[in-house]
Amino acid sequence: MDKKDYYELLGVGREALIDDIKKAYRGLVLKYHPDRNPGNKEAEEKFKEVTEAYEVLSDPEKRKIYDQYGHAGFGPQGFDWTEDFSRVRTDFSDIFGDIFSNFFSSEGFNVRGVGGKDRGGRQGGSDLEYRISVSLKEVAVGVEKQVHISRFDGCPVCESTGSKTKKGKTVCSACQGRGQVVRNQGFFSIAQPCPKCKGQGEIVTDPCSNCRGTGRVRNNMHRIAVKIPAGIESGTSLRLRGEGDAAPNGGPRGDLYITVFVEKDKRFERRNSDIICEVPVTVVQAVLGAEIEVPTLTGKVKMRIPAGAQNNSMLRLRNLGLPRTTGYGKGDLFVKVALIVPSRLTRQEKVLYQQIADLEKPENSPEIKKFREEI
Template structure:
């Protein structure tokens, strides 16, 4: 992990055009995912696993508007946290899609990607993972913050303390699976029949049976409840980032370890700044005299106002740079730049005096631009004039 699975182009991998719609990408992925699912290719499992990861990475990027835009512009280096870490399976946000496609078979994919931690086939099962979405402002993302989440989830049963039994007595060995926690079963899937080892349903894969289940939690050891959690959101966090809180998912109902909580951070669009990684873009409107003669103007940045020099002769649309006034990099803390696009305001209402002055000025220009720019049609090579 940490490296890109393949250096091939994501669009090529999925066999879609560069302007493919989300729907087309989803369809292409589903088709390929069925073909390369490792369970469907028992004879070349390794190869299909590689292929599966490859198409999943491509899918993840192309289904995410922001990642796709960065990929289109900068390639793979631009996609995963500035390219420093490469593709991590924790970046993968489309779990649901895989479950939709494969139902239960999706589970083995999670095992593959998450190192088997997500669903264990033997013994007590891990609790399920939870996802919690939060929205923060760009300013919050700039500063970083600590946020308290209150989530409704399964918590340890206060009655039995999570032991699952009313008396607190030791669970007995399951007679159906003789304590192994798993049984052989034949599963019917869209790809045919598979003989698989499944968790024993009598003991839910734990190999043990609680004879006097706690009445409050019905022998599961957990009940629905509320929990408050603090999560630290690092300064410079990118929209769509996941923060994993290990062990804060749902507790296991079968005596296994709890799942994890994934906090998905959405950074709201800011009215004043557009963001591209660590770079911010803003706009400032100036007058024609300021553009022509140059001036010092005050510019709003994410952390206060600063002075910026507009050089004389600044053209409409020119982008000036405020070094180190962008967003911090989440890892290094080093700030990017703010790029200020300068717009020149053409007044729509003028006093008589102003009109007179502009007429005078116009005479000095001879009513034509000083330097004749190459025309639009000349650029196209069309000799109309």
């Protein structure tokens, strides 16, 4: 499949400035984010595409490579989405600021009510999203992951008040708390946001030097343990209440969303809670039946291949799949028989196969009989 042009995906020109790229991406996230389009595969794909485009074009180094070499600049596989997904922390607060909490609450997520403010009208902290990837084997049993996130924490020096004396904000003296000042220009009077309090109406008069009066400080290495439940579906977001950004000046914390992506496994193919695993079986084993060892997500088990097993037939091992997301029971493991025809025989094997050939009457096989009648 040909990759789409990153600039076209974001709908920006080649000369676009970073702010234009951010703005374009913001619009596309609001449109295609999986949480706004539950179960919509097309939207999910689109979201991945535009996010990939954004991750490249918003990074000056990657953008330079892309401008020069196109998709080929990221190796034969192109931009490695799955790998980058686990590495890149997409901090949506960077592009959304505080509107990110609105974005979730508007979709029925019980964040904090309209505007991301608490009942007292205080501005809440931003919600954050962090993406991690887990292996299918980890999904089989559930896993605890340590993640490091960058977030705002309350300033310990001023106890999140922003002021040295911990008295918090006071009414701005320049605008008497109105947040606006009126300037007369000739016949006109123009209302402008108050330059002293930046339109807030309140101001910290003795700003804390540790947080410069904001009441919060950035913590780039916040460590948090995340329990990934067994059986989780790829793309699921786990919500960790109150683990997002601290709010400016002591409002409620935002939430942290951990979006989990399940890596593809070389051996096991997932179908909801069932697992398919292809297992090589020799012709003789299939003809006579045999006991073989098969891998499962949690170790090997022995199983019986019935006599006459056909190529590509599926043998079910109950309850050896993934735990169901409903919390009850497990899926099954399907062993897919992959018949192996020997390409090299010992002298003795050849003699024995020849004896079978002499005995075998192909015309007695119902399949061959039918085939011959039809040609």
